[in-house]
Amino acid sequence: MEFLRRQLDDEEAAACGRCDNCAGARFDDQVSTAALDTARGELGRPGAEVEPRKMWPTGLAAVGVDLKGRIPTGELSFSGRALGRLSDIGWGNRLRPMLAAQTQDAPVPDDVANAVVTVLVDWAKGPGGWASGNADAAPRPVGVVTVASHSRPQLIQSLGSRIAEVGRMPLLGSVTYAPGAAEVRISRTNSAQRVRALHEALVVEPELAEALASVGGPVLLVDDLSDTGWTLAVASRLLRRAGAEGVFPLVLAVQA
Numbered sequence: 001m002e003f004l005r006r007q008l009d010d011e012e013a014a015a016c017g018r019c020d021n022c023a024g025a026r027f028d029d030q031v032s033t034a035a036l037d038t039a040r041g042e043l044g045r046p047g048a049e050v051e052p053r054k055m056w057p058t059g060l061a062a063v064g065v066d067l068k069g070r071i072p073t074g075e076l077s078f079s080g081r082a083l084g085r086l087s088d089i090g091w092g093n094r095l096r097p098m099l100a101a102q103t104q105d106a107p108v109p110d111d112v113a114n115a116v117v118t119v120l121v122d123w124a125k126g127p128g129g130w131a132s133g134n135a136d137a138a139p140r141p142v143g144v145v146t147v148a149s150h151s152r153p154q155l156i157q158s159l160g161s162r163i164a165e166v167g168r169m170p171l172l173g174s175v176t177y178a179p180g181a182a183e184v185r186i187s188r189t190n191s192a193q194r195v196r197a198l199h200e201a202l203v204v205e206p207e208l209a210e211a212l213a214s215v216g217g218p219v220l221l222v223d224d225l226s227d228t229g230w231t232l233a234v235a236s237r238l239l240r241r242a243g244a245e246g247v248f249p250l251v252l253a254v255q256a
């Protein structure tokens with residue numbers, strides 16, 4: 001304030017005597033080892049909730065898609081999990097370079113796969129999880145489905161295989177892109193345009209539909225990155241309509 005007042009030629013500009021500059025900071029800059037360890041533990045702990053989209057975006061009718069309002073219960077996914085938020089320190093720092101546009105596709109690294117397994121176990125045993133033993137526990141997933149990717153097929157397929165192997169569940173197949181459809185990448189187009197593109201591009205082929213019917217239970221839906229949540233919403237809808245009794249989205253990272 002003194003500085004500002006001087007700039008404004010205030011002749012009475014003077015130290016206030018009350019602020020940290022005048023009175024000295026009231027807090028020291030030392031942090032206890034215990035507090036540091038707790039913070040490190042929190043930041044390094046894998047897992048973030050992925051809330052499913054519950055409403056279709058407005059304006060779908062205008063772009064020729066007959067979906068609107070609340071997503072029907074029979075087409076919804078359960079809430080999902082991500083290993084981390086892309087914006088966070090901790091796992092975000094590990095995931096950002098892995099999921100950067102210029103990074104070459106490769107199978108999922110061991111430390112990341114192991115951390116995803118930890119997330120899965122915490123999820124299963126957590127409140128309402130399928131291994132929680134609670135009366136309101138979710139049904140146990142009985143298979144793994146991946147989201148096809150043109151850009152990171154090895155990453156997603158290897159992650160799907162690993163989860164199937166660890167969870168002793170079959171890898172049922174992929175929600176794929178219709179022949180000729182371009183992958184719907186992260187873009188700045190509006191939600192309605194994005195849902196329209198996904199709605200036209202994503203398909204559950206008959207082999208996957210048969211596999212879904214044969215396992216008779218919910219499935220884990222594996223993808224690399226969820227930015228707007230529309231890919232998971234459209235893929236979950238397709239899986240539910242094809243006979244999946246439930247969908248648990250599981251991604252490496254969420255954008256938000």
Ligand SMILES: [Zn+2]
Pocket residue numbers: 015016017018019020021022023
């Ligand atoms: Zn002051």
